[in-house]
Amino acid sequence: MQRRGIANVFGALLFVIALVVIISTVAILASEYSNYVRAVDYVNKLEAAKLQERLLLQAKVDASGTLLVNISNLGGVTVQVVCLAVHDKSSSTLTLTSEDLVVNPGQTIYNFNTGLAVTPTTNCTLLFITSRGSSFPIIVEGGRILT
Amino acid sequence: MAALALIAITLAAMAIYVHGLYAYYSGEQGIISGLFTARTQQILERLAIIYVAQNSSGLFILISNYGPVNATIARLLIDADVYTSFEPRTIPSESLAVVHVPIVLPSGVHTLAIITKRGNSLSAVIRL
Numbered sequence: 394m395q396r397r398g399i400a401n402v403f404g405a406l407l408f409v410i411a412l413v414v415i416i417s418t419v420a421i422l423a424s425e426y427s428n429y430v431r432a433v434d435y436v437n438k439l440e441a442a443k444l445q446e447r448l449l450l451q452a453k454v455d456a457s458g459t460l461l462v463n464i465s466n467l468g469g470v471t472v473q474v475v476c477l478a479v480h481d482k483s484s485s486t487l488t489l490t491s492e493d494l495v496v497n498p499g500q501t502i503y504n505f506n507t508g509l510a511v512t513p514t515t516n517c518t519l520l521f522i523t524s525r526g527s528s529f530p531i532i533v534e535g536g537r538i539l540t
Numbered sequence: 541m542a543a544l545a546l547i548a549i550t551l552a553a554m555a556i557y558v559h560g561l562y563a564y565y566s567g568e569q570g571i572i573s574g575l576f577t578a579r580t581q582q583i584l585e586r587l588a589i590i591y592v593a594q595n596s597s598g599l600f601i602l603i604s605n606y607g608p609v610n611a612t613i614a615r616l617l618i619d620a621d622v623y624t625s626f627e628p629r630t631i632p633s634e635s636l637a638v639v640h641v642p643i644v645l646p647s648g649v650h651t652l653a654i655i656t657k658r659g660n661s662l663s664a665v666i667r668l
Contacts, residue, residue: 400543404543404546407546407547407550408546408550410550410553410554411546411549411550411553414550414556414557415549417557418553418556418557418560421560422575422576425575425576425580426576428576428577428580429579429580429583432583433583435584435608436584436586436607439586439606439607475636476636478590478591478602480591480593485593485594485595485596486595487593487600487602487638489638520590520591520602522602522604524606524634525606526586526587526588526604526605528590528591528604
């Protein structure tokens with residue numbers, strides 16, 4: 394009778410341990426699955442916003458020969474230009490300059506100074522790179538601007 | 541029989557539990573959390589090949605990591621061949637990096653592909 398009582402207590406103890414462990418395992422699974430769903434949602438929104446990034450670049454050269462750019466945001470999301478990359482094809486150099494240029498939808502930033510001197514022999518590609526990994530080019534070939 | 545089954549279930553569940561605790565405190569991923577975490581990190585990894593330039597010292601690949609996690613480029617393929625001398629390179633999240641590859645390609649159209657440590661890949665067709 395006494396042994397049977399001990400077996401009952403032991404069985405109940407095992408049952409409680411199994412229950413606690415299984416419930417906590419399921420809780421961890423649920424939490425990780427929730428993180429996974431949040432990550433998928435985040436990435437979907439990020440990629441959707443990236444697709445909506447649209448900048449119109451209108452370049453001109455001022456009297457001193459410096460390249461100025463009007464940057465218009467024609468897309469539906471705010472665009473942050475984080476870097477200006479210049480590939481000088483004459484000297485074969487790639488230069489990156491950090492920028493922090495925020496352009497809201499419908500906004501235009503006038504006469505952004507690229508600091509690039511344009512001459513009739515200038516051959517380079519400028520890239521406005523956004524925080525979402527998009528890039529918008531301006532090509533200068535023989536001093537002529539192609540956007 | 542029922543008692544044996546109960547003991548077996550308890551031991552199996554405890555083994556998973558103890559493994560998870562051990563992995564957590566040793567800074568690793570347990571089986572349960574690792575199942576989803578690895579996939580979650582892979583999804584969050586976002587890379588883009590922005591531009592490729594070349595000079596006499598080799599290729600310069602401008603890569604943007606616009607995702608929220610760091611990404612490590614493990615392999616580089618040039619025209620479908622693995623570039624064996626490539627050293628893995630980690631690009632911090634939300635940053636740009638120029639990856640220099642000391643190889644000069646002939647003029648024309650080439651295909652570049654990068655494979656990350658988490659198994660993502662992206663490719664770009666370039667004209668030099």
